[in-house]
Every structure is written in C-alpha cells, then in structure tokens.
Amino acid sequence: MHVSVDPEKCCSSGLCALSVPEVFGQDERECVVLVLTFEPPAALHDRVRAAARRCPTGTIEVRD
Numbered sequence: 001m002h003v004s005v006d007p008e009k010c011c012s013s014g015l016c017a018l019s020v021p022e023v024f025g026q027d028e029r030e031c032v033v034l035v036l037t038f039e040p041p042a043a044l045h046d047r048v049r050a051a052a053r054r055c056p057t058g059t060i061e062v063r064d
C-alpha cells in the first residue's frame with residue numbers, strides 16, 4: 001500500500017489524524033494533513049482505507 005494526499009484539497013477536519021494517527025498528522029500552523037507513514041504495515045490497511053473513504057474532500061489516495 002502507498003498513501004498520498006493532495007494538501008490543496010484538505011479542509012483540515014482532522015478526521016484522518018484522529019482515526020489513524022500512526023499514518024496521518026496535521027501541520028501545526030494550518031492543520032493541513034501530513035502523511036507520516038507513506039507505506040503503512042498491513043495491520044493498518046483497513047483503517048487507512050476507511051479514513052480515505054471518510055475524508056470529506058477526497059484528499060487521501062491509496063494505491064496497492
């Protein structure tokens with residue numbers, strides 16, 4: 001799995017960082033999403049996919 005984001009789309013909701021803090025964080029100033037782990041381990045894949053589905057702006061892209 002490879003995780004990428006388009007920060008221009010992010011509305012800084014923080015949902016992804018709350019649900020998978022191992023993979024997503026937020027910029028301290030603007031709260032825009034940061035990817036902390038671009039290739040997360042298999043144990044996190046379901047949660048990462050769920051976070052991508054729930055992102056209100058479609059910012060998160062997941063490739064296998």
Ligand code: SF4
Nearest residue numbers: 010011013014016055
């Ligand atoms: S859930 Fe989407 S919009 Fe919200 S912080 Fe994460 S990437 Fe940004």
